[in-house]
Amino acid sequence: MKIIKYSLSFFSLLCLLSFDPANSNYSLLTEDDFAFAREDNLSPAITIPDSGFESFNIWQCFSINEIEFLRSEVDYGSVHSVPTIQAPNLSFDLDPDLLWDTEKIFSNWNDLIQDANSICIFGAFLQDEPGFGSFWYIEKIKTDNGYWSRNEASENLTRIIF
Secondary structure: OHHHHHHHHHHHHHHHHHOOOOOHHHHHOOHHHHHHHHHHOOOOOEEEOOOOEEEOEEEEEEEHHHOEEEEEEEEOOOEEEEEEEEEOOEEEEOOOOEOOOHHHHHHHHHHHHOOOOEEEEEEEEEEEEOOOEEEEEEEEEEEOOEEEEHHHHOOOOOEOOO
16 A cells, blocks of 8 residues: 555656646645546547547646636637636637526635636647647646636536527
């Protein structure tokens, strides 16, 4: 049992070392966050069967000063807003096929970043868009003030069927 415990800790250390050491924002993540990521990554977060595309969630951390909350307007039969977090050359979006309460999400996110220095976003890569950067889907957010989870926030939301 000790071997497993030490190997998991060693794996977590390797994950920490793989991040840019100049980026202290990653110090927000704990062993529990890496354990969550290992468990989550037993299967892909995004799969597109026809193309064989699979994407797994990863943690990415930023200074609060590097991010901005925006509304992305999407058209799924009708135009609606999707909460988005913009970071340098990255856009983190919520599922566009759900009708999100954007004001409530922004209120939750603002509470989460209040007096925080760093934000970590756990999400899966979707696509690169030349001239715009990379697009990712948000699964979970962490700051010094706690966590926000897409799964918890999406309970009882209307899914757009097209």
